[in-house]
Amino acid sequence: MALPAPITELVEQLQRLPGIGAKSAQRLAFHVLRTPREDAERLCEAIRGVKERVTYCSTCNNITDADPCTYCTNPGRDQRLICVVEEPQNVSVVEKTGGFKGAYHVLMGVLSPLQGVGPDDLKIKGLLSRVGDGQVDEVIVATNPTVEGEATALYLARLLKPLGVRVTRIAMGIPVGSDLEYADEITMGRAMDGRREF
Amino acid sequence: MALPAPITELVEQLQRLPGIGAKSAQRLAFHVLRTPREDAERLCEAIRGVKERVTYCSTCNNITDADPCTYCTNPGRDQRLICVVEEPQNVSVVEKTGGFKGAYHVLMGVLSPLQGVGPDDLKIKGLLSRVGDGQVDEVIVATNPTVEGEATALYLARLLKPLGVRVTRIAMGIPVGSDLEYADEITMGRAMDGRREF
Numbered sequence: 242m243a244l245p246a247p248i249t250e251l252v253e254q255l256q257r258l259p260g261i262g263a264k265s266a267q268r269l270a271f272h273v274l275r276t277p278r279e280d281a282e283r284l285c286e287a288i289r290g291v292k293e294r295v296t297y298c299s300t301c302n303n304i305t306d307a308d309p310c311t312y313c314t315n316p317g318r319d320q321r322l323i324c325v326v327e328e329p330q331n332v333s334v335v336e337k338t339g340g341f342k343g344a345y346h347v348l349m350g351v352l353s354p355l356q357g358v359g360p361d362d363l364k365i366k367g368l369l370s371r372v373g374d375g376q377v378d379e380v381i382v383a384t385n386p387t388v389e390g391e392a393t394a395l396y397l398a399r400l401l402k403p404l405g406v407r408v409t410r411i412a413m414g415i416p417v418g419s420d421l422e423y424a425d426e427i428t429m430g431r432a433m434d435g436r437r438e439f
Numbered sequence: 440m441a442l443p444a445p446i447t448e449l450v451e452q453l454q455r456l457p458g459i460g461a462k463s464a465q466r467l468a469f470h471v472l473r474t475p476r477e478d479a480e481r482l483c484e485a486i487r488g489v490k491e492r493v494t495y496c497s498t499c500n501n502i503t504d505a506d507p508c509t510y511c512t513n514p515g516r517d518q519r520l521i522c523v524v525e526e527p528q529n530v531s532v533v534e535k536t537g538g539f540k541g542a543y544h545v546l547m548g549v550l551s552p553l554q555g556v557g558p559d560d561l562k563i564k565g566l567l568s569r570v571g572d573g574q575v576d577e578v579i580v581a582t583n584p585t586v587e588g589e590a591t592a593l594y595l596a597r598l599l600k601p602l603g604v605r606v607t608r609i610a611m612g613i614p615v616g617s618d619l620e621y622a623d624e625i626t627m628g629r630a631m632d633g634r635r636e637f
Contacts, residue, residue, distance in 0.1 A: 254481055
């Protein structure tokens with residue numbers, strides 16, 4: 242004999258979420274069972290709210306509930322400086338530094354020939370037209386320091402430089418608070434290459 | 440600047456779930472954003488289904504979509520043998536052994552004076568009336584081998600024995616496939632005490 246069908250169904254749906262295995266899914270399903278009905282309802286409403294009210298900015302492709310997004314319209318942000326990231330969630334990582342006051346451009350992915358992702362699958366055209374308008378001084382390429390992220394960064398630099406814009410890449414090196422002991426040789430090499438004078 | 444309000448709201452709701460921290464909640468919220476609308480809808484429906492269609496069996500308190508539950512009504516199960524567990528999810532653990540063909544009784548918790556859980560907060564009365572009817576030969580107490588579970592087991596044994604029923608406790612010892620090396624002294628002691636002849 243098995244669990245009641247509605248529980249099994251919820252366990253199945255929860256298992257489709259990233260990072261949720263069979264055990265977590267069952268624990269979550271039983272939690273939903275115990276939780277007050279209003280709380281379950283609030284969770285459903287929140288899921289719906291995301292699907293219904295969140296869209297992508299037609300300028301920078303960041304997620305937003307108003308198009309164009311606040312980063313693109315806020316007069317306090319320097320629209321002549323664009324930070325390019327792979328995914329919308331990367332924007333908040335840059336924002337948390339508190340030091341960046343430019344605009345963003347989200348590629349919605351990264352070049353990956355192995356997974357069949359080519360330049361036409363990314364939001365590169367929009368970036369080129371933003372830069373091509375002559376409204377941009379510098380593009381900071383903040384794709385991940387992975388093979389794909391690096392390849393994408395190089396590809397973008399080759400497209401953007403002829404447009405007369407400054408193209409920069411975020412620094413790679415030893416993470417702050419870490420120990421050289423734990424650095425792999427490539428990271429250590431990048432840290433040496435990227436050394437700066439006092 | 441922050442994430443769009445619907446995303447923040449979903450992150451907040453997800454963080455209320457057990458075992459979901461800030462990072463997981465954000466990852467899940469972005470997954471919901473990317474996922475097709477039908478998938479998000481199916482998840483919501485599954486959550487609702489659990490709240491609307493799953494109840495507790497009025498006999499054994501196990502979760503069920505039909506009251507009384509299949510364990511209590513199935514003629515293939517020995518109603519003279521009752522396995523007592525703390526929570527509904529414990530039933531599936533016993534079921535997975537494939538060897539138990541009796542009925543269940545879910546206490547819906549465990550005695551815990553520190554957390555203010557006394558005998559009246561548990562489904563003990565129902566168990567006593569099932570046993571008191573003279574329809575039961577043996578009660579297997581399968582509460583957890585924790586301080587609270589043990590106390591609850593002793594408490595139940597003292598109530599049930601005078602009713603002329605056999606009361607047993609599941610064995611404690613070294614888990615199968617484990618190594619004595621990793622056994623704490625209390626478990627090892629229980630394993631020694633519970634030794635059986637070949």
